[in-house]
Amino acid sequence: MHESMEHDTSIIDIPAPPPSGIGVTLRAAWAIFRKDLACELRTRYAINTLLLFAISATTAVSLGVGFLGLRRTEEALLIQSALLWVALLFAALNGLSRSFVYEEEARTLAALRLSASPTAVFLGKFCFNLTLILVLALVTSLLFIVLLRVKVGSPLAFSAILATGGLALTSATTIIAAIIARASFKGALFAVLAFPLLVAPLIIAIQGTAQSLENVAVDVVFGPIQFLLAYVVVTFIASLILFPFVWEA
Numbered sequence: 001m002h003e004s005m006e007h008d009t010s011i012i013d014i015p016a017p018p019p020s021g022i023g024v025t026l027r028a029a030w031a032i033f034r035k036d037l038a039c040e041l042r043t044r045y046a047i048n049t050l051l052l053f054a055i056s057a058t059t060a061v062s063l064g065v066g067f068l069g070l071r072r073t074e075e076a077l078l079i080q081s082a083l084l085w086v087a088l089l090f091a092a093l094n095g096l097s098r099s100f101v102y103e104e105e106a107r108t109l110a111a112l113r114l115s116a117s118p119t120a121v122f123l124g125k126f127c128f129n130l131t132l133i134l135v136l137a138l139v140t141s142l143l144f145i146v147l148l149r150v151k152v153g154s155p156l157a158f159s160a161i162l163a164t165g166g167l168a169l170t171s172a173t174t175i176i177a178a179i180i181a182r183a184s185f186k187g188a189l190f191a192v193l194a195f196p197l198l199v200a201p202l203i204i205a206i207q208g209t210a211q212s213l214e215n216v217a218v219d220v221v222f223g224p225i226q227f228l229l230a231y232v233v234v235t236f237i238a239s240l241i242l243f244p245f246v247w248e249a
Contacts, residue, residue, distance in 0.1 A: 025123070028116040032124025036195035039102050046132060054140040057087035057122070062147035064180070083208035084144050085165070085202055091136055097190035099125050100181035118244040126174045126236075133166040148247050150213065157212035157221040164228040167188040171232045172197045175239040178246050201231050 026203050040046055061083050069197045103109040112121060141162060144150055152158045208224030 010184060021143075023115055025120045027122035028120035029127065032112075032116060032121060033127045033131075036099075036102065036124065036128040040128075046098055047135070048093040049065050050091045050132060050136045052140060053091040053094055054136060055088060056145040057091070058140060058147050058227045061087070061144075074210070077210040078206065080148060080150055080213065081146070081206045083148075084141065084209060085130055085206050087140055087144075088133075088166075089186060089198065089202060090138060090171070091140065092169050092173065093191045093194060094133060095136070096129050096170075097180065099129055099174060106194035107191060113248070118247045119240065119246060122174065122178075122243045125177070126170060129174050129177070130167065130170045132171050134163065137162045152212065153200065153214050153216045154212050154218055154220070157215070157218045158209065160180075160210040160218070160225055161205060161212055161221050161228075164232070165201065167232050168201040168205070168228045168235075169198065171235040171239065172201070175235075175243055175246065178243060197235070201228055219221045 103112050117125075141158070145152065173190075176190060176193045176197075180193065204224045204227050208221045208228075211220045211224070214220075
């Protein structure tokens with residue numbers, strides 16, 4: 001009898017545990033990023049919304065206050081920086097709210113939950129949103145420089161503050177996009193929830209951008225960049241901790 005039991009248990013196939021680890025998570029995140037990028041290149045919904053808003057905003061601003069580009073006073077540089085970041089903010093609020101809508105509309109949300117861990121999903125969506133923000137920042141800043149005749153004192157500092165500011169926007173809004181994915185009025189709710197989180201980094205980004213327009217030294221934006229990076233670390237870690245509860249709710 002004992003030998004029979006041993007024989008029976010020996011032929012039972014015990015399923016292997018699901019693969020885990022940093023490498024598996026990163027590969028899954030990369031697959032999700034490529035999937036979202038392919039969907040976006042096919043539909044062009046988010047990128048068309050972002051670019052249309054950026055072009056419309058910069059054109060309207062240039063027609064109304066284009067004369068500010070000829071001035072180099074501290075107030076004029078702050079106004080130019082504020083207009084740039086306002087255009088970036090509202091374009092981002094219009095485009096990033098659909099980060100998790102693809103799966104909701106295609107009814108593939110359950111399949112994504114089964115095929116990837118919450119961490120991988122968040123990282124993939126985060127990278128996709130960051131790509132959209134960086135493209136938006138590049139196009140919008142070039143339009144502002146050309147249409148408003150803005151003279152950049154330090155191009156390296158200007159690029160650095162745009163990149164870190166875009167990173168701050170992405171780190172704060174990705175988790176909010178997941179929260180409002182099933183809501184009826186996604187755009188309005190996304191703006192209401194995201195704006196309070198973005199006030200502090202926006203103020204610092206505007207001040208840093210104005211400094212980069214005025215000065216030619218890169219170190220003038222070290223302070224704003226340090227603040228924005230600290231903000232990114234805090235919001236990114238908090239989002240990673242909270243995302244599994246939001247994703248599986």
